[in-house]
Amino acid sequence: xxxxxxxxxxxxxxxxxxxxxxxxxxxxxxxxxxxxxxxxxxxxxxxxxxxxxxxxxxxxxxxxxxxxxxxxxxxxxxxxxxxxxxxxxxxxxxxxxxxxxxxxxxxxxxxxxx
Numbered sequence: 001x002x003x004x005x006x007x008x009x010x011x012x013x014x015x016x017x018x019x020x021x022x023x024x025x026x027x028x029x030x031x032x033x034x035x036x037x038x039x040x041x042x043x044x045x046x047x048x049x050x051x052x053x054x055x056x057x058x059x060x061x062x063x064x065x066x067x068x069x070x071x072x073x074x075x076x077x078x079x080x081x082x083x084x085x086x087x088x089x090x091x092x093x094x095x096x097x098x099x100x101x102x103x104x105x106x107x108x109x110x111x112x113x114x
Contacts (some may be wrong), residue, residue: 038062 015046021027072089 042062045058046055
């Protein structure tokens with residue numbers, strides 16, 4: 001039983017409507033648009049408070065967010081020995097919740113036999 005079935009169904013609906021992007025050109029455009037959004041939002045935050053501390057915090061935030069993304073989608077897959085790919089953060093959370101439920105069931109079944 002999924003913990004968040006409504007989120008998963010919305011995710012599936014979006015995938016069914018939009019589909020996966022297969023065009024290399026569209027993927028590059030999508031990546032460039034994400035970078036434009038990131039630069040504009042970071043620039044907007046900096047312009048609200050023109051201080052070096054603000055600029056440093058924005059840069060640290062951007063760097064750490066990129067490292068976290070790398071960790072989620074590369075390190076876990078290639079180095080942590082997970083052995084399975086996933087489509088996104090919601091998919092990973094779903095797999096972690098399933099694993100947690102299996103561990104809880106195993107723990108309670110072992111505990112009953114003691």
